[in-house]
Amino acid sequence: MLWLRTWLIGIKSVLLHPMRSLLTVLGIFIGVASVIWLLAIGAGISQKAQEQIEGLGADNIIVRSVKPAKAPDGSTSFILPYGLLRADYDILVETIPTIRGALPIREMRREVRYGQRELLARVVGCTPEYADITQLEIDRGHFVSDAELQLEQNHCVLASNVVDTLFPYEDPIGRRIYLPEAQDYYKIVGILKYRAPTAAIGGSLAAQDFSQDVYIPITTLRRRLGDTVVVRRGGSREGETVELNQITLQVDDIANVMKTADLVQQTLDRRHSKLEDVAVIVPKELLEQAETTRVMFMVFMGVIASISLLVGGIGIMNIMLATVMERTREIGVRRALGASRSNIVLQFLIETTVLSVAGGLAGILGGAFCPYAVNGLRQILTSYASDLISTLPQLV
Amino acid sequence: MQLAARIHELTKDYVLKGETVRALRGISLEIPAGDCVAIMGPSGSGKSTLLNLIGCLDRPTSGCLQLGDDDVSSMDDSQLSRIRASRIGFVFQSYNLIAQLNVLENIEVPLYYRGRITRHERSRCRELADMVGLSDRLKHRPQQLSGGQQQRVAIARSLANDPDFILADEPTGNLDTQTTEDILDLLGNLHRAGKTIIIVTHEKEVAARARRIIRLLDGRIDESLVQ
Structure with missing residues (x-):
């Protein structure tokens, strides 16, 4: 057969009815573009939902020091050493490749004073990343910085409740608070916005209140406060030595959390076989929720895609049917002039293909345009109703 | 004498809304090569049905239809298409x-x-x-031509594949007298050049030009005249 000629005639025939062809192409364009748009927006929302779940800590494994029920046999000292060691931290970070980041924390209860006012605060030795992970927001000043960490400076960042109690009238930035037990002053470099206590999620993550915290570089805490805490209790003295209270391990992908947790557990079991003083906490509920959300969105997007395709397909079918009906006479004439059934079918297939390819390409271009359109729309809406828009997730 | 078409006891039934219409009820006819035949008869007598069967647009219900040496009545759709493409030229009333x-x-x-x-x-x-x-209007579209010009294009088209048969279904039905003359002259020239021509017509003047006139009535041959 004369393929080239057949194609040329098909294209020519399409061009001879510009209006009809244009409408057909428009129909296909809208079908294809809407599928792409809906899927893109769906994917954007799905990703945002996943991120929010991750924000709750679904990709975090928390390793905590746990005070053992009894002292190890043969211990004579009244000071009990237990829990995570700095060496554990190094080994975990160096040996497990799926760990993206690790945050060591040492916390202790300490009295803090400013002038006549005092408060029992939770002094948290941490690294600069701690603010991101726990979603602490700076109100003024800055959080613990890398330089302060390196130089082991006695700087601190106060949570909102501490500020309210110690500095009801003054501006705390630049002033010093006093820790009587350590006999030491700390310069205030930043204060935090109020952060609501986190709720306990299922059984795996305990509730946490951030409002009574004083954050200092973990290196400063080690140098100035030390690992050992001695508490007077009912006349006797009890002490404990803990290097790290908690290590928050960030896993590179939600899918790797369980595997990584197993590895962490095995590594720590070997190193802490004498005492059961370490617990590995995996956010199971969050992982399950993330999985459920993912599956839900997949089903949702599949349904949307199939409905759009069905609607688009029916549209194209109708247009083509109308075309064929309209041209019954031409088909009859061509048949009389010697065209076989396959000649006719081929002719219409080619015309349809030309229209579909044109519409499809236009649709894909339209789909690629989606992010710009959505962002433009977002900007317009933001200028009119910013409160409403700020609650919407970022797309694509 | 060589036969262009041999038709024997040809019948054709249509089913219309569950009712069988017997369009042709047994036609037997021999058309020699190079003949010019006019088929006449009142509407519904089966003229067009007969022409469609000879033109391989349709298949007979029963009977035998030979074009040259080929038995057309037993061919399938694609074989019929090939016969139409190579051996038959159509001229229609509405030019098409x-x-x-x-x-x-x-x-x-x-x-x-x-x-x-x-x-x-x-x-x-x-x-x-x-x-x-029409050598000066090769690039014109059909709607830019008069009826007579369109019909002349149709005749030229029917000759493109150098067919044995020219089948004309009321070729002058939509034309005025002068144009009818022109078209009939054209067909007469083709006849003289050796084509077998079969014309379905209502008009006596058109039929008068043919060598032979066949009258149909109710799906049967009523009268066959050689002029």
Whole structure:
């Protein structure tokens, strides 16, 4: 057969009815573009939902020091050493490749004073990343910085409740608070916005209140406060030595959390076989929720895609049917002039293909345009109703 | 004498809304090569049905239809298409040119369905347009031509594949007297050039030009006249 000629005639025939062809192409364009748009927006929302779940800590494994029920046999000292060691931290970070980041924390209860006012605060030795992970927001000043960490400076960042109690009238930035037990002053470099206590999620993550915290570089805490805490209790003295209270391990992908947790557990079991003083906490509920959300969105997007395709397909079918009906006479004439059934079918297939390819390409271009359109729309809406828009997730 | 078509006891039934219409009830006819036959008769007598069967547009219910040496009545759809493409030229009452093609392209359509188009065939199509007097309108669209001109394009088209038969279904039904004369002259020339021509018509003047007139009535041959 004369393929080239057949194609040329098909294209020519399409061009001879510009209006009809244009409408057909428009129909296909809208079908294809809407599928792409809906899927893109769906994917954007799905990703945002996943991120929010991750924000709750679904990709975090928390390793905590746990005070053992009894002292190890043969211990004579009244000071009990237990829990995570700095060496554990190094080994975990160096040996497990799926760990993206690790945050060591040492916390202790300490009295803090400013002038006549005092408060029992939770002094948290941490690294600069701690603010991101726990979603602490700076109100003024800055959080613990890398330089302060390196130089082991006695700087601190106060949570909102501490500020309210110690500095009801003054501006705390630049002033010093006093820790009587350590006999030491700390310069205030930043204060935090109020952060609501986190709720306990299922059984795996305990509730946490951030409002009574004083954050200092973990290196400063080690140098100035030390690992050992001695508490007077009912006349006797009890002490404990803990290097790290908690290590928050960030896993590179939600899918790797369980595997990584197993590895962490095995590594720590070997190193802490004498005492059961370490617990590995995996956010199971969050992982399950993330999985459920993912599956839900997949089903949702599949349904949307199939409905759009069905609607688009029916549209194209109708247009083509109308075309064929309209041209019954031409088909009859061509048949009389010697065209076989396959000649006719081929002719219409080619015309349809030309229209579909044109519409499809236009649709894909339209789909690629989606992010710009959505962002433009977002900007317009933001200028009119910013409160409403700020609650919407970022797309694509 | 060589036979162009041999028809024996040909019948054709249509089923319309569950009712069987017997359009042809047994036609037997022999058409020698190079003959010019006019088929007449009142409407509903089966003229067009007979022409469609000879033109391989339709298959008979029973009976035998031979074109040359081929038994057409037993062929399948694609074989019939091939016969139409190579051996039959149609001329219709309403011209039936393809609106989106120009004059020359319309003339070339039958060649296209026969397979390859050679340069020689393409130049022959120009000659055909010249023959029907339209060499100055090759690029015109059908709707830019008068009825007579359109019918002349249709005749040129029917000749493009150099067929044995020219089948004309009321070719002058939509034309005025003068144009009818022109078209009939054209068909007469083709007859003299050796084509077998079969014309279905109502008009006595048209039939008068044929060598033989066959009258149909209720699906049977009523009268066969040789002039």
